[in-house]
Each structure stands twice: as structure tokens, then as C-alpha cells.
Amino acid sequence: MAKGLALSSSLRARFRHGYALMAIALLVAAVPSVVAADGSGSSAAASCDLFQGRWVADASYPMYDASSCPFVPDVFDCRRNGRPDSTYLKLRWSPAACRLPRFDGLDFLQRWRGKTVMFVGDSLSMNQWASLACMLHAAAPDPARVSFSKGDPVSTVRFEDYDLSVVLYFSRFLVDVAEEDAGRVLKLDSMQAGSSWLGAHLLVFNTWHWWTYRGASQVWDYMQEGNRTYRDMDRLAAFSKGLSTWARWVDANVDTTLTRVVYQGVSPSHYMSKEQESDGAAPASGGCFQQTRPLQVATDGDVEAAFPEQVVVRGMIASMSTPVALLDVTALSQLRIDAHPSVYGGPGRDGMDCTHWCIAGLPDAWNHILYAMLLDQR
Numbered sequence: 001m002a003k004g005l006a007l008s009s010s011l012r013a014r015f016r017h018g019y020a021l022m023a024i025a026l027l028v029a030a031v032p033s034v035v036a037a038d039g040s041g042s043s044a045a046a047s048c049d050l051f052q053g054r055w056v057a058d059a060s061y062p063m064y065d066a067s068s069c070p071f072v073p074d075v076f077d078c079r080r081n082g083r084p085d086s087t088y089l090k091l092r093w094s095p096a097a098c099r100l101p102r103f104d105g106l107d108f109l110q111r112w113r114g115k116t117v118m119f120v121g122d123s124l125s126m127n128q129w130a131s132l133a134c135m136l137h138a139a140a141p142d143p144a145r146v147s148f149s150k151g152d153p154v155s156t157v158r159f160e161d162y163d164l165s166v167v168l169y170f171s172r173f174l175v176d177v178a179e180e181d182a183g184r185v186l187k188l189d190s191m192q193a194g195s196s197w198l199g200a201h202l203l204v205f206n207t208w209h210w211w212t213y214r215g216a217s218q219v220w221d222y223m224q225e226g227n228r229t230y231r232d233m234d235r236l237a238a239f240s241k242g243l244s245t246w247a248r249w250v251d252a253n254v255d256t257t258l259t260r261v262v263y264q265g266v267s268p269s270h271y272m273s274k275e276q277e278s279d280g281a282a283p284a285s286g287g288c289f290q291q292t293r294p295l296q297v298a299t300d301g302d303v304e305a306a307f308p309e310q311v312v313v314r315g316m317i318a319s320m321s322t323p324v325a326l327l328d329v330t331a332l333s334q335l336r337i338d339a340h341p342s343v344y345g346g347p348g349r350d351g352m353d354c355t356h357w358c359i360a361g362l363p364d365a366w367n368h369i370l371y372a373m374l375l376d377q378r
Contacts, residue, residue: 048095048097048098049095049096050095050098050369050373051299051328051332051369052095052096052097053093053094053095053096053298053299053332054096054297054299055091055092055094055294055297055298055335055336056091056092057092058090058091058092061089061091061092062089062360062361063103063135063360064134064135064360066079066080066134066360067080069133069138069359070148071130071134071137071148071157072134072359073126073130074346074347075345075346075349075356076130076357076358076359077358077359078342078344078358078359080346081341081344081345081346083342083344083358087292087338088336088339088358088361089358089360091294092365093365093368093369096298096301100368100369100372101372103135103367103368103371104139105135105138105140106139106141108135108136108139108371109139109140109162109164110162111374112164112202113163114162114163114164115163115165115201115202116165116167116199116201116202117132117164117165117166117167117201118167118169118197118203118204119166119167119168119169119264120169120174120197120203120205120206121171121174121206121207121264122170122171122172122206122207122208122209123170123355123356124206124209124264124267124356125168125204125205125206125264126170127267127356127357128204128264128363129155129167130168130359131359131360131361131363131364132367132370133157133166134359134360135364135367136157136164136166137157140159140162144161145160145161146158146159147160152170153169153170153193154167154169154170154196155168155170156168167200169193169196171193172207172210172219173186173207173210174191174207174243174245174246175188175190176190176192177220178190182221182229183220183221183222184219184221185220185222185224185229186222186224186238186242187223187224187225188223188224188225188242188245189226189241190245191249198253198254199258199259200259201258202259202262202374203259203260203261203262204327205261205263206263206267207239207242207243208266208309208313211235211238211239211242212235223238236308236309236312239309239312240312240316243312244316247316247317247319250320251322254322256322260325260374261322261323261325262324262325262373263313263317263324263325263327264327264366265310265326265328267329267355268330268333269355270287270291270337270340270354271288271354271355272287287337287342287354288337288338288342288352288354289343289352290342291337291340291342292338293338294335294337294338295334295335295336296335297335299331299332299335307330310328310330313326314326325373327369327370327373329365329366329369332365333357333366336357336362339357340353340354340357340358341353341356341357341358342354344358
């Protein structure tokens with residue numbers, strides 16, 4: 001087998017400096033419908049960075065009761081699983097330079113009537129998908145006709161009165177994992193499932209966490225690119241190659257007159273170590289265990305600071321010919337060590353979950369920001 005290649009320092013520098021700065025310039029979310037912090041609705045709103053701000057207490061939150069939403073996966077339903085505190089539910093995201101428009105689920109249902117909203121990615125995509133389905137379910141006038149089908153890889157919540165489908169297509173890597181004689185092969189340059197995503201009117205993509213897993217949590221035996229097979233390689237390099245395949249597919253196949261494309265930014269974990277994150281039986285201590293408050297309430301405003309995986313995502317999007325909006329949730333989510341399921345992942349789950357998010361909870365803010373971004377693109 002050919003030996004894995006590390007991501008060169010020059011490539012890292014290219015992403016970190018050139019691509020990152022280009023991406024920041026292109027992808028700061030400008031939402032004219034957002035009101036400036038001083039209430040003027042002036043040019044401050046037009047250049048508002050929706051992802052820098054603070055978490056503020058709001059007694060009216062959460063926006064829905066998870067116990068009344070039939071789409072919440074058991075592992076995300078923290079209150080039902082025994083989580084005793086509720087402060088994490090009472091925080092609303094507030095950008096520093098402007099006010100987000102109020103999330104209006106009925107308006108969303110009406111604007112997206114007759115359309116398909118599809119989340120494509122791993123269990124963090126499932127987090128956001130379930131959150132949006134619950135937000136819309138709570139907003140739909142009674143008696144709402146809603147159907148729910150759960151499958152692998154496709155699950156769908158359909159709002160029949162609006163002919164609107166909110167779909168999850170589960171894909172850990174976006175690119176393919178194939179069962180072959182040699183074992184499970186992660187194909188860095190193959191994306192056979194892409195034909196299933198065509199025709200959706202909004203595509204929200206995500207991948208990252210599964211690229212880092214090792215040991216029992218690793219779901220592939222080899223990597224392959226072209227006619228070269230690798231036992232392993234630098235995981236950031238592999239992620240970059242896989243994301244390049246996704247970018248080429250989007251540029252070649254997505255009809256932008258029909259479909260808007262969003263990339264869900266990197267969702268942070270709060271483990272003590274990477275080894276603890278990839279260990280399915282992580283001990284119930286440290287990390288997000290018994291955390292009931294954010295690390296701090298506000299982001300630090302340093303838009304150039306980024307994890308290496310964020311730099312890859314920003315650079316890839318900036319290099320594409322297709323307009324792709326970045327839902328850059330990393331910094332605002334990094335503050336929320338309190339918002340994970342922790343040990344409240346439900347019966348049959350051992351250890352601690354500091355990767356996913358409780359529902360109701362943090363993913364509702366992701367969807368609130370997504371709603372504002374879509375209003376800007378109408």
C-alpha cells in the first residue's frame with residue numbers, strides 16, 4: 001500500500017492566509033433585513049457579521065417544547081433523558097452589530113411552499129434537521145397535517161398543507177465508503193450518492209467529525225484516490241481531498257436557478273482530548289460533564305482565528321464558482337459547553353456526548369441565523 005501523504009506546510013499556509021482571508025471577505029453574512037444595533041437599519045446592518053455576538057438570557061425561550069415534537073431523536077432529547085437543569089434552554093443568540101429578525105416559522109412554511117429543504121451530512125446535520133423540523137412543527141397552525149418517515153440514509157418530515165419536505169440524507173463523509181474485498185474503502189474522489197440530492201431547493205451540507213475518528217469508531221479500513229490506495233494519511237489532507245470532490249460536484253451539477261447551497265460550518269466538540277472524543281465509552285467526567293453555563297457569553301471578535309478544518313472549508317468555498325453560503329457556527333457554538341447531551345443521551349448510551357447538542361437548544365440558533373440568511377437571498 002502507498003504510504004499516506006501529510007498535508008504540506010505550503011498548502012496549510014495557502015489555506016491559512018490566502019484562502020482564509022478571501023473567504024472571510026466573501027462569506028461574512030450581510031443581511032439587509034437585519035436591523036442595526038442602534039435600530040437605524042442603516043449600512044451597519046448591511047455589513048453585519050451574524051456570527052460574532054453574545055448569548056443573552058431570554059425567558060421566552062425555548063421556541064418549542066421538545067416533548068411535543070415527534071421528530072427528536074432519543075439521543076438529543078436531553079430533558080426526557082433526565083437532564084435536570086434548564087438554563088441552557090433560555091439563551092438566545094444576539095449578533096453584536098445588529099438584531100436578527102424574529103424567527104417566523106409560519107413565514108418559512110409559506111416562503112418554501114412546494115419545495116424541498118435537504119440536509120446532507122452526519123449526525124450534526126441530523127441535529128440541525130431535527131431542530132428545524134421542530135421549529136416549523138411548533139409554528140404550523142393546528143390541526144397541522146405532518147408526516148414523518150425515518151430511514152437510512154433518508155428521513156423526511158413533510159408538512160402536507162404546504163407541500164414542504166424537510167429531508168435528512170445521512171452521509172458521514174459526503175464522499176463514498178465502499179465495501180470491497182480488501183475491506184471498507186473511503187473513496188476520496190467518488191460521490192455516487194450525489195444524484196439523490198439533485199432537485200432539492202435548499203441543500204445544507206456538512207462533514208468533518210468522522211474524518212478524525214480512529215480505533216473502533218473508524219468506519220473505513222483504507223482510503224483511495226484514483227488508483228492509489230492508502231492505509232491512512234494526514235486526516236486534514238484527506239478531508240481537503242474529500243471536500244474538493246464535493247466542491248467539484250456542486251460546481252458541475254447544482255442548478256443555482258433552482259437550488260441554494262449552504263455549508264454548515266464546523267461544529268465544535270468539548271472533550272478533554274481527541275482520544276476521548278473517538279472513544280464510544282468515554283468516562284462520565286471532564287469535558288462537558290455537569291456544565292450548566294457557557295464558557296463565556298460573547299465571542300472575541302477575531303474573525304481570522306480559525307481551526308485548521310475551518311480554514312479548509314472557507315478556502316474551498318472561496319475557490320468555487322457556485323455561490324455557497326457558509327453558516328459559520330463554530331465560534332458561537334464553541335462558547336456553549338453547556339449545551340451538549342453529556343450523560344443525558346438516553347437509555348443504552350454509555351459514556352458522555354460532548355459532540356452533539358440537546359434539542360431544543362443550540363441548533364435552534366443555527367436555524368434562526370439560516371432563516372435570516374435566506375431572507376437576504378430572497
